[in-house]
Amino acid sequence: MLEPNGPLSPEIYWRRRALAIGVIIVALAIVIWLVTMVARGGDSAGADSAAASTTTSAESSAAETSSPTGSTSTTPSSASTTPSATTSAVEQPAAQPCSDQSLALKVSVGQPTYRVGDQPGFGTVITNISSAACSRDLGAGPQFLVYTLDGQRRLWASNDCNQDDPAEMKTLKAGEQLSYKGTWFGTTSQPQCAGDRLQVPAGAYMVVAQLGAVRSAAEPFNLAS
Template sequence: MSVAQPTYRVGDQPQFGTVITNTSGTACSRDFGAGPQFLVYTLDGQKRLWASNDCNPDNPPETKTLKAGEQLSYKGAWFGTTSQPNCVGERAPVPAGAYMVVAQLGPIRSAAEPFNLAA
């Protein structure tokens, strides 16, 4: 999990990236269509603010086979607003502060990566 820079200004679009690696000794197939997704939380991890799939939940299946040790890279951007599953509710701008992002594919989550939004 990576963030392109440690601090963004409110109104900018933080850029995220993650690399998915097949750590097994054999090839494996997985549906990458519904994920991976990026999730933004308050820095303490107590409140989920946004997920990249909230307003795009119906991505078509995209099964890929990764050879042992093979990697896939994914990138995403956040518009700095809140969201909820199925895009329910109002999308409010997030204020300046400290946040963290994680990448998730199915039940597997990356370590959190902190970043800041400055006024």
């Protein structure tokens, strides 16, 4: 290096040069350090971004594979731990049998006049006229009976030629009604379907509905020739 020239002593000039060189070296070191950190930071961000992209792609692929097509599952955000109240079933007392006095029958005729050879249609309504529910075997239902108009001769009964029907208990609430229908072929009949069945001639007749010992009022009708 050149020898220092100046009014000051050479030693002072050498110190100044050494200080300047030191400052330059420190500045270069700082610049190199900053460049290195920036370079490392860029590589790390790129690596993190690539990793995040890979993770997202993998999760998306897994989700598409495990989700059933056309099915949506909803998971409740919370579950209630409060026990539900249990209502004890109260057994209702069995209905008492319907006595004859607790039932009423009303019979009806499809039309007031039929022709001989027609099949007159009858109907009846059973009503529980008591103040409490009751039960009755109505498997065979009420029967219809046709009499001469004076009531002296029974001509036909709906259960004469019918086989015994199985028992069927029915419970009727107070005031409840049940309806039944029947058809008469216009011929005579006897219990157990004995004897011949003869065509009933033209004339005035009446029909009665009966259930056990309970009978309805008679309803008149006519057979015309």
